[in-house]
Amino acid sequence: MYDQFMxxxxxxxxxTGLTQLWWGNIVMIIVGGILLYLGIYKKYEPFLLVxxxxxxxxxxxxxxxxxKPGGLFxxxxxxxxxxxxxxxxxxxxxxMTDFGPMIANPSLVILGAAAHLGIFVALxxxxxxxxxLAESGAIGIIGGADGPMAIYMAMxxxxxxxxQISVAAYxxxxxxxxxxxxxxxxxxTKEERGIIMEQPRYVSRLEKxxxxxxxxxxxxxxLPPVAPLITMLMLGNLLRECLVVDRLADTAGGALxxxxxxVLTVAIGSTMGAENFLNMKTLLIIALGLVAFLVGTGSGVLxxxxxxxxxxxxxxxxxxxxxxxxxPIAARVSHVVGLExxxxxxxxxxxxGPNLAGVFGTAISGGIMLALLGV
Amino acid sequence: MKLPxxxxxxxxxxxxxxxxCFVFIGAIGGVLALFPWLNRLGxxxxxxx
Numbered sequence: 001m002y003d004q005f006m007x008x009x010x011x012x013x014x015x016t017g018l019t020q021l022w023w024g025n026i027v028m029i030i031v032g033g034i035l036l037y038l039g040i041y042k043k044y045e046p047f048l049l050v051x052x053x054x055x056x057x058x059x060x061x062x063x064x065x066x067x068k069p070g071g072l073f074x075x076x077x078x079x080x081x082x083x084x085x086x087x088x089x090x091x092x093x094x095x096m097t098d099f100g101p102m103i104a105n106p107s108l109v110i111l112g113a114a115a116h117l118g119i120f121v122a123l124x125x126x127x128x129x130x131x132x133l134a135e136s137g138a139i140g141i142i143g144g145a146d147g148p149m150a151i152y153m154a155m156x157x158x159x160x161x162x163x164q165i166s167v168a169a170y171x172x173x174x175x176x177x178x179x180x181x182x183x184x185x186x187x188x189t190k191e192e193r194g195i196i197m198e199q200p201r202y203v204s205r206l207e208k209x210x211x212x213x214x215x216x217x218x219x220x221x222x223l224p225p226v227a228p229l230i231t232m233l234m235l236g237n238l239l240r241e242c243l244v245v246d247r248l249a250d251t252a253g254g255a256l257x258x259x260x261x262x263v264l265t266v267a268i269g270s271t272m273g274a275e276n277f278l279n280m281k282t283l284l285i286i287a288l289g290l291v292a293f294l295v296g297t298g299s300g301v302l303x304x305x306x307x308x309x310x311x312x313x314x315x316x317x318x319x320x321x322x323x324x325x326x327x328p329i330a331a332r333v334s335h336v337v338g339l340e341x342x343x344x345x346x347x348x349x350x351x352x353g354p355n356l357a358g359v360f361g362t363a364i365s366g367g368i369m370l371a372l373l374g375v
Numbered sequence: 376m377k378l379p380x381x382x383x384x385x386x387x388x389x390x391x392x393x394x395x396c397f398v399f400i401g402a403i404g405g406v407l408a409l410f411p412w413l414n415r416l417g418x419x420x421x422x423x424x
Contacts, residue, residue, distance in 0.1 A: 106407035113393075113400040120389035127385035133378060136385060206418065207410045214406060222399065357400060364399045368392045374377055 017063030024274030025060040032056030045174035055269025073270035080267045086148035087232040092257025094236025095249045101352035104200035112357025114303030115323025118143035118296025122288045137369045142169045143292025144362030145326035163271035164282045168289035173326045183297045188317045193341040195316040197350045208241040223367035297321045322351040325358035
């Protein structure tokens with residue numbers, strides 16, 4: 001009787017995850033805890049980090065059925081793998097975005113290209129470190145600071161690196177208020193940071209309606225590899241701007257975006273298992289991602305300084321760093337750093353122009369990369 | 376023509392991609408510069424239906 005009882009208790013113990021726990025799981029549970037701390041306590045991008053952090057913890061508790069085939073997180077990841085989730089994210093983003101600042105000042109869109117030098121520095125750095133060209137391209141796109149685009153490119157070019165690339169991209173996006181300001185202050189003078197820019201012109205409803213249609217046609221014609229993402233972005237924007245389908249715009253930018261964000265974050269977190277994540281490649285990708293962000297911030301600011309000189313002092317170089325695509329975080333960072341110099345300087349609407357252009361910059365960089373790599 | 380998986384391929388990819396990025400973004404900027412002319416075609420009221 002005693003032996004039978006002990007046998008049953010032993011079988012029960014074997015079914016728990018305790019016997020499979022190893023130090024790697026403990027490390028990754030701590031990493032998940034750090035992400036939760038950053039999201040909940042420090043309030044850095046909580047909509048992203050809370051889901052990623054919690055799913056990371058669950059994925060590293062052995063025996064969790066959520067991440068196994070048939071589990072909910074497993075199917076969430078299937079949605080990411082099949083490239084359904086990123087375009088739906090862009091649909092929601094488009095429905096929430098006002099492209100007026102970008103339309104109002106077309107000359108500033110060039111900053112959306114200049115700030116992407118970081119992508120290519122990281123690409124070359126990754127190749128030096130031994131990654132394949134396709135993997136290097138996927139790693140480089142982290143520098144575009146566009147989460148759905150990073151996932152899209154990773155699935156196309158280097159699906160095995162999706163966990164590291166997506167975590168690096170979203171984590172650095174959340175940490176942008178810490179990463180960018182030192183570079184911005186280093187590369188600008190006090191006088192330049194204090195420049196107050198002219199009010200942008202009024203953009204009419206007709207312009208805002210025509211914009212998504214024209215851009216969708218251009219991208220589908222010239223950059224078919226990234227057409228799914230940009231077309232959905234433009235569809236969402238058209239729903240918002242046409243003013244006749246409020247319910248659809250509200251759903252796309254509200255409930256649908258929230259659901260897809262939840263699915264995306266748990267999918268990303270569920271891939272952060274210790275056996276996949278704790279290796280040298282992860283450390284290298286995280287380091288390269290940081291390099292990409294720093295170089296991109298610097299190149300955007302320097303391009304804006306050149307534009308400031310050419311325009312006779314009308315452009316505040318701080319908006320150059322907003323050419324990195326993370327909308328509206330990068331624009332907000334430009335605004336906050338500008339306020340430090342001059343409490344009356346409201347740069348946010350000016351910075352939104354290059355920030356929105358950065359979305360297209362990342363998509364264009366990615367699309368050309370996919371075309372040149374034959375994917 | 377496929378790019379070789381070498382450092383040379385990485386440089387070529389980076390240079391071409393960065394240059395074309397400017398070209399495409401510049402073209403989008405050029406198209407946007409024509410947008411004020413759209414307002415001559417007419418006006419759409421701002422209120423929602």
